[in-house]
Amino acid sequence: MTRPPTFELIVRGGTLVLPNGEHHADLGIVNGQIVDIAPELPGSAAQTLDASGLHVFPGLLDAHVHLNEPGRTHWEGFETGTRALAAGGVSSFFDMPLNSSPPVLGRATFDEKRALGEQKSLLDFGLWGGLTPLNLDRLDELADAGVIGFKAFMSNSGLDEFPAVDDAALYEGLKTAQRLGLVVATHAESDQLTRHFTEQARGRGAASVREYLNTRPVVAELEAVQRALLYAGELGAALHLVHLSSGQAVALAVEARAKGVNVSIETCPHYLHFTDEDVERIGAALKCAPPLRPQGVQDELWTALLAGQIDIIGSDHSPAPPDRKTSDNFFALWGGISGAQSTLNVLLTDGHFRRGLPLEAVAALTALHPAQRFGLLQKGALRAGADADFAVVDLGREFTLRREDLHDRWQQNPYVGARWRGAVQATYVRGQPVYADGQFDGAGRAKLLRPG
Template identity: 35%
Template sequence: MSNQSLVVTGQNVLLPGSDQPQPATITVDIGTGKISDIQTVYTQQSPGGETTFIDAGDKFVLPGLVDAHVHLNEPGRTDWEGFWTGTRAAVAGGITTVVDMPLNSIPPTTTLQNLEIKRQSAQGQCWADVGFWGGVIPGNQADLKSLVAAGVKGFKCFLIESGVEEFPCVSEHDLHTHMQELQDQSTVLLFHAEMESDSSSVQSHEGRDPTEYQTFLFSRPQELEVNAISMITLLQEKYRSLRCHIVHLSASSALPVIRAARSRGLNLTVETCFHYLCLSADDIPNGRPEFKCCPPIRSESNRDALWEALIDGTIDCVVSDHSPCVSELKKFEEGDIMSAWGGINSLGFGLSLLWTESKKRGVSIGQIIRWTSEQTAKHAGLSSSKGHLSVGYDGDLIIWDPAAEFKVSKEQFHFKNKFSAYEGMLLNGVVQQTFLRGRVAYDRTQNGFGGLTPIGKLL
């Protein structure tokens, strides 16, 4: 078994530190699942022996993506999503690692016992590797160190109501007790950074049409994000050893606060999402709740500012925040955006979305992979094994056709509930094959998942 290897050669292999692909040949030892050799040459000669040889030709060979913000919802809300469907959607889109959020499953990942329940639910169901975030809620500070010891990658909290009763938001007072508990740990605290204050709050939509996207946009002003991030950076002044991370930044008006915090040496990292970079509020039709998420998709000028912040390094990484639900909760028949569940189904489309948008903005494939693989792996504490095509790293790689074009349709949705804000969009770039530790996890050329079984591990 240990003599078996996968050899992938191509003219366009993305190696670390480069923005553009180059000729290379990568060998993965199937026994260890690790990359054992990289030669910067393209060869059409199979080494023979117990070798699976793949010539990618002019297709791109890329590291598998690491999506560090996914709601898999199992157990408890498995009709919304599950490990089986969610991780299949991931590998079909070139994502070889997902990190699961602590809420929307019942129970949430807020205690060691609840983490165990979740891990048991995931056994044997994962097509991608899966890591877990823990949760910070009022009163669970005594559970945090045991969760760190059990391997959670960090902790998520809300500064505004989360939408599910099992995961209440925390106050500034709560955060002091939790941050004291975590500050000597090798971990990170993630914030859903919207917060109401005396001067700004979630706006009443009384008298406004609940089917209009602008009504929803009006209800969640950018100030909520600015309030939250200002408070987080003040807390960080006291707990400097603890890295804090802003999830799904949508408000460009918070960028000066983030830049100021960084200039003061605060350990603050930031993510944004495919939907904030690839969609604009100016183009969202009324009566279409599939576009609702919190915080909201904002204007075109806001989107441009997020792109600039991503390119200059103010924003570190890009994730999906795949936050699905059953179609009834989306209120499609009424078109009622205000009462619909907020979340965008996107798992598996991120690379194509960013590539399509990036071509208009002069962004390279190397930059995209830095944001969606290298930096997300680093954020989730996985940078010693994921996010790079390097010797000693996991043999997680994808063969990708950058020139292929497709129209997004329900037939391509591998996630459980078949609707998405991206349906009908024309995108570029298609995953041909996904390899996890040197083994095939998805093969479009062989009927997708035909004859395959899930080989993902719990990280």
């Protein structure tokens, strides 16, 4: 007689968000992995999680986060940053090589950041390495250390220790990355154009929100996107275009992909939720680059998203202390939006409930596609053999986001006051709860994610 299986954890009665749609089924978990998915799983379990009436999403993989540790932990660090991510349903993330100090430009700085992440992070994590004119000869050592890919700025990063790539550095960096089999992520804005417009504006004493927005027009994004696509296509390199802010930029990448360029396309929740008018209304909390765009540009971005042309949604969580976000001169403010906790809420409320974005598309944009792009076969979907990373979400619950609900260091989230549908009840990493009922656990269990 066959004995019924024994699980360490069964998630019972939930609606699972799988790549092919929503399914009412149970998850059976052993040793941190999903081993079975079926309606009413037979057998016993050491623990049971009742998900009746709730949806179970694959844990989000946020591929674009700035947690700034070491060196700028007072801006944000692994401890506070991963609490905010976990409360938003995120189970793993990739940390950018800046704004930590020093930035991740070589093996030693990688190892230092990795050790801090393994000590303090609640979530599994990957680390981007920097691609700058300063470290072209150190990309091999970063690859050997285990970077998830390389990040380059095509315009001023705001930090002298992380300079923008010129054409030659970008070309050579893409060439090396192609040899190493790694992805290059680019902040695609023309340095020449943005610098020219900024110098003109500041020369006449410009200080307002609108004057700042005018220094970073869509054409600066389009020019840089075209250049990066050209180089990647010529070299056969893998390119990841981060935080695209316009449907026109997405269209350029889609066209290049149709011609064989290996490119993935990312945008962020703030480009889908806010417009330039919101920047004038809210102020410093919404300063970013590329900036928020007019309503018509946002509508084109949503059209591209709903058409399946965008691959990945990343938060680009980039916080700073209040003194860096306080000035009468908008040009002097630090540019970065604190939104680590709000990605899923934007895609559920604005996307699923208002625009009909299917839940499996939400899961693909936030989990499956980033896992596939970076070769993390154990992440990204609820399937047998994958890590048991998942978020339990109450789609029937509506709530207004309050500042006291936030878990990042400074709670400068511009979404405060927004009315959301869909509340994260719990987040699990490899079968263990890291966030449940408002409580956090799991420091010291985080695992470094290397590209497959």
